[in-house]
Amino acid sequence: MDVQTSLLLVAAGVAGGIINALAGGATLITFPAMLAAGLPAVIANASNAVAISPGHLIAALADRGKLPPPTRRTISFVAVCTLGGAVGAGVLLLLPERLFVLPVPGLIAFATLLFACAPQIQRWTIGRHEAAALPSTGASGAVLGLACVYGGFFGAGLGVILTAVLSITEPNDIRAIKALKNLLATCVSLAATLIFIVQGAVRWPEASAMLLGAIIGGYAGGYLIRILPGHIVRQFVIAAGAVMTAIYAARYWF
Amino acid sequence: MTNAWTYRRADRAGIVELASWRGAGSLGLRPHFHDEAQIVLVLSGSRAFRINGATVTVPAGHAALIPAGLLHAPIPTADAETVCLNAYLPASRACSSLRVMRAGNRWRSVDEISAEHIREIADDILSQAPSSPAGYTDRAKLGVALTESAEPIGDIAAGLGRSREGFSRLVRRELGVAPHAFRLLARLNLARQLLRAGEPIAAAAADAGFSDQSHLTRLFRGTFGTTPGVYWRD
Secondary structure (H helix, E strand, C coil): CCHHHHHHHHHHHHHHHHHHHHCCCCHHHHHHHHHHCCCCHHHHHHHHHHHHCHHHHHHHHHCHHHCCCCCHHHHHHHHHHHHHHHHHHHHHHHCCHHHHHCCHHHHHHHHHHHHHCHHHHHHHHHHCCCCCCCCCHHHHHHHHHHHHHHHHHCCCCHHHHHHHHHHHHCCCCHHHHHHHHHHHHHHHHHHHHHHHHHCCCCCHHHHHHHHHHHHHHHHHHHHHCCCCCHHHHHHHHHHHHHHHHHHHHHHHHC | CCCCCEEEEEEECCEEEEEEEEECCECCCCCECCCCEEEEEEEECEEEEEECCEEEEEECCEEEEECCCCCEEEECECCCCEEEEEEEECCCCCCCCCEEEECCCCCCCHHHCCHHHHHHHHHHHHHCCCCCHHHHHHHHHHHHHHHCCCCCHHHHHHHCCCCHHHHHHHHHHHHCCCHHHHHHHHHHHHHHHHHHCCCCHHHHHHHCCCCCHHHHHHHHHHHHCCCHHHHHHC
């Protein structure tokens, strides 16, 4: 790996760390950076997952006081999400490269769109506060599981999806939903990265460079959150996601 | 020289030549192209190339197809142990840009890889690459104009109705190197082809327009990773 590539990956990691701390959606920056570093798409995705995995973990640890009590329901959610993440990662590794490359622009576009609609989803979440339509644990588990298969497979926008799903199934205080979301996203990313590592799909030089950046960015984000407005970071992520969609559509579809 | 590429002629249908590498990391080489399409199959460690100003990494368990005529510069990698097999295929079967795909970890050593495996990998890569021959013919035309005659660059430019500088820019954009460098690489390819056919080194050097054998040796080693002597013997 040359100096230029290392710098690109560390810089993308720093940006990703800050973005995750302030708004979420780092994958929209860091995954394209892995591709730009010259890695094949599947390896880039797996290495990216490892590099940004600490994000959810740190958030989950920071908010652990807000976690719901370990009821049967939460425990089964954790199990379902871990399994879902593992299945998603397995599908990614079993699929021929071409079948991953083709939907990549679509996946980036989907995540960008989710991200752009996050405030609406958020508002709607708060609106549901009064509603009491609680589907069965089985049905909620199935929906969560599907979301987590996507999370293990690609990962971008998982936080937004989980927040949306949880606000349907657990009409609750938003802080509790966020804490549970971070816990479940951590399970997904740990399960997926474990499979990527065991299967040798991770390129360590690139992943470590980005991981280093992400840790620095994560810490910096903790300070920047007071001075950098979250909505500007969000708009930056959405713009970047739109540009990335266009670039990868041009590269993989035409 | 302890670290070098080992070449062997592949007297099998559909494959011109094989080259293998086993060593700590891999060599950085001068930018070059081949007259054949090249399959790079990495068994362990990794290979990396600089192509069109971007870095492309080929990790273990992956194969890359570098189309004939595409300028690429192998960059040194520092992986502990790298095992790699290059196969050169006739240029008629090619795509327009570099493609990397997963080949799986089926092999431990290059000796286990048969010609059928290589053809299978080539078919796999080509089946998923959209071919766009239009860009290729433009490049090919320029390449032919530069190599088929020994006319000065300025005359070729004038023949195409361009200024020397304009022509240089065009060549650099389309072929990746300046006209003189392109000619030199084409002559290195010719020398390689002559050596492959069994021509003695001194004769190959002279026929390919190198002033002497040591001139060819220096450039050959820096570009193809071994000396003409070793290449010729193998």
